[in-house]
Amino acid sequence: MRLSKVISLLAALVLSSAAALADAPRRVVSLNLCTDQLAMLLAAPDQLKSVSYIARDPRASAMPEEAAHYPINYGGAEEVYLLNPDLVLAGAYTARATVNMLRRLGIPVYIMRPALTLDEVSIRITEMGAALGREEAAAALRSSFETELAALRITDGPRPRAAIYNANGWTPGENSLPSQVLKAAGFTNVATEAGFAYGGSMPLELLVMAEPDIIISAAAYDGHSRAEDILTHPALRALKGAVAGEQVGDNHWICGTPHVLDAVRNLSAARRALLEEAN
Amino acid sequence: MRLFLILATLVTVLFAVSLTIGPAETGGLQSLAALLTGSDGPLPMVMREIRLPRALLAALIGGGLGMAGAALQGYLRNPLAEPGLIGVSGSAAFGAVLALQAGLTATATLGLPLAALLGAVVGVFLVMGLAGARGGSLTLILAGIAISALAGALTSLVLNLSPNPFAANDIVFWMMGSLADRSMTHLWLALPFIVIGAGLLASTARGLDALTLGEDAAETLGLSLSRLRLLVVLGTAAIVGGATAVAGSIGFVGLVVPHILRPFVGAQPSRLLWASALGGAALLLMADISVRVILPDRDLKLGVVTALIGAPLFLHLIFKTRRELP
Numbered sequence: 176m177r178l179s180k181v182i183s184l185l186a187a188l189v190l191s192s193a194a195a196l197a198d199a200p201r202r203v204v205s206l207n208l209c210t211d212q213l214a215m216l217l218a219a220p221d222q223l224k225s226v227s228y229i230a231r232d233p234r235a236s237a238m239p240e241e242a243a244h245y246p247i248n249y250g251g252a253e254e255v256y257l258l259n260p261d262l263v264l265a266g267a268y269t270a271r272a273t274v275n276m277l278r279r280l281g282i283p284v285y286i287m288r289p290a291l292t293l294d295e296v297s298i299r300i301t302e303m304g305a306a307l308g309r310e311e312a313a314a315a316l317r318s319s320f321e322t323e324l325a326a327l328r329i330t331d332g333p334r335p336r337a338a339i340y341n342a343n344g345w346t347p348g349e350n351s352l353p354s355q356v357l358k359a360a361g362f363t364n365v366a367t368e369a370g371f372a373y374g375g376s377m378p379l380e381l382l383v384m385a386e387p388d389i390i391i392s393a394a395a396y397d398g399h400s401r402a403e404d405i406l407t408h409p410a411l412r413a414l415k416g417a418v419a420g421e422q423v424g425d426n427h428w429i430c431g432t433p434h435v436l437d438a439v440r441n442l443s444a445a446r447r448a449l450l451e452e453a454n
Numbered sequence: 455m456r457l458f459l460i461l462a463t464l465v466t467v468l469f470a471v472s473l474t475i476g477p478a479e480t481g482g483l484q485s486l487a488a489l490l491t492g493s494d495g496p497l498p499m500v501m502r503e504i505r506l507p508r509a510l511l512a513a514l515i516g517g518g519l520g521m522a523g524a525a526l527q528g529y530l531r532n533p534l535a536e537p538g539l540i541g542v543s544g545s546a547a548f549g550a551v552l553a554l555q556a557g558l559t560a561t562a563t564l565g566l567p568l569a570a571l572l573g574a575v576v577g578v579f580l581v582m583g584l585a586g587a588r589g590g591s592l593t594l595i596l597a598g599i600a601i602s603a604l605a606g607a608l609t610s611l612v613l614n615l616s617p618n619p620f621a622a623n624d625i626v627f628w629m630m631g632s633l634a635d636r637s638m639t640h641l642w643l644a645l646p647f648i649v650i651g652a653g654l655l656a657s658t659a660r661g662l663d664a665l666t667l668g669e670d671a672a673e674t675l676g677l678s679l680s681r682l683r684l685l686v687v688l689g690t691a692a693i694v695g696g697a698t699a700v701a702g703s704i705g706f707v708g709l710v711v712p713h714i715l716r717p718f719v720g721a722q723p724s725r726l727l728w729a730s731a732l733g734g735a736a737l738l739l740m741a742d743i744s745v746r747v748i749l750p751d752r753d754l755k756l757g758v759v760t761a762l763i764g765a766p767l768f769l770h771l772i773f774k775t776r777r778e779l780p
Binding site (some may be wrong): 219342343344375376378380381382384385386396397398399400401402403404408409410413414429 | 476477478495497499500503504505550555557559616617618619620621623624627635637638639751752753
């Protein structure tokens with residue numbers, strides 16, 4: 176290869192990456208718990224200007240300490256506009272009125288769909304990387320996530336039947352991230368057998384009749400709610416006395432981020448304990 | 455006596471039907487057999503821990519509310535009086551919500567029904583103070599509306615201020631009432647209060663009969679009006695407190711039942727008391743069966759059904775009262 180060609184190739188490379196840098200948004204504001212976390216994982220220093228207030232709630236967020244370093248917002252169109260963002264990240268369920276208002280004001284809004292499978296977690300990482308102009312960071316994060324997941328994934332051996340049971344009797348069905356995490360950790364989801372495709376409220380009666388091997392719940396919040404009363408119902412307590420119980424907080428699998436690996440890890444350990452006990 | 459037999463049979467049948475209804479579709483006879491004799495497997499647990507407390511609570515709370523309505527109507531001699539309508543249930547719900555959110559229920563087992571009882575007592579005294587013991591229908595209802603609105607607003611405020619993200623959704627439960635997923639624990643919380651309240655109201659039977667002659671005549675018969683008033687207030691508050699603490703405010707039971715049964719007991723308040731207890735149990739069992747049949751997958755609130763039955767009757771009663779006014 177002649178030197179001049181190498182030089183022109185190098186020059187082209189430099190120019191194109193400079194162009195990519197120029198294109199990358201510089202003032203990013205995130206309105207949604209899940210975009211908060213992916214953006215915190217991927218954004219360049221000083222690129223992310225604000226995350227939602229929920230990102231600091233350790234009950235919902237897997238990254239509350241990181242979120243403490245960012246100013247928080249409450250997702251109102253007015254406060255977001257005053258932050259003068261050149262990209263706003265929102266979730267599919269973020270208030271439509273806010274998103275539409277911001278778009279009318281000429282601010283680009285990137286809407287991230289929720290990840291319903293572990294493969295979609297990888298896809299969301301790449302998509303977020305592209306939106307932030309951080310393709311390389313995204314590729315690195317994606318490959319480490321996929322390697323770790325492949326090492327953790329349990330594909331053979333017995334599959335105990337697990338039920339995820341939360342406030343209001345809510346249980347995630349087959350097409351949901353928690354259910355896919357269960358599967359990766361070597362469990363079968365009872366809700367899938369009961370025909371819940373996306374999730375719904377499973378009456379306590381049906382849970383008791385399904386006789387799961389393990390029940391997975393989140394810890395109750397402070398204060399009282401009738402929605403959580405069901406988690407201390409004597410029938411559920413009796414059932415939990417007979418079968419194993421495991422606490423997995425919502426923060427681990429509410430969002431499709433590499434933090435779902437923690438949930439896979441915890442649940443695999445629970446499965447090992449369950450199988451050892453059975454032997 | 456015949457009325458008693460008919461009502462008791464109705465309650466028994468509805469109680470059995472209530473036990474056989476649930477999302478786990480099990481045969482009726484098989485379910486009842488599991489309840490009485492089952493030992494292994496999930497079905498006896500479903501029957502004993504989930505369906506039995508629900509059916510028992512429906513009968514108990516319905517009975518209590520029916521009786522409280524009959525007693526209030528007898529004492530105030532006003533067919534529009536009912537714990538829900540005059541704001542007593544709302545005040546009880548506010549008391550219960552305060553106790554729950556303040557964490558009082560974690561330290562004292564009976565804290566929840568006691569707080570609801572206290573709320574109910576305050577509610578009854580407020581409404582009677584505002585309307586006057588001899589107040590007309592209109593003042594009574596207006597006072598009730600004001601107290602209901604205030605108690606409802608305070609309940610919503612407390613639930614919105616709660617650190618628990620699910621608490622705000624409970625507003626519907628406290629306003630409309632439900633028996634979904636209640637347990638034996640709730641039954642033991644409500645039972646003593648409702649039984650004591652029913653006992654207090656039963657002791658007013660003769661006084662209420664005497665009161666039909668008019669207050670002066672009743673006093674010459676040796677009736678102490680202030681004692682009667684205290685018994686009615688405390689009995690109603692105990693019943694409504696116990697019921698609301700575990701099932702939320704369920705309206706209109708105490709309005710509909712005495713109204714339907716009054717002609718069958720010759721408009722005699724003492725007989726109306728026990729007839730309304732049985733009738734209330736039947737009505738609430740029926741309402742709780744219908745919420746599960748109409749929308750089996752969702753928690754349709756009991757107050758929706760009782761209001762759909764009760765509100766038209768209430769309108770009819772208002773119309774009748776208006777005609778009787780000069």
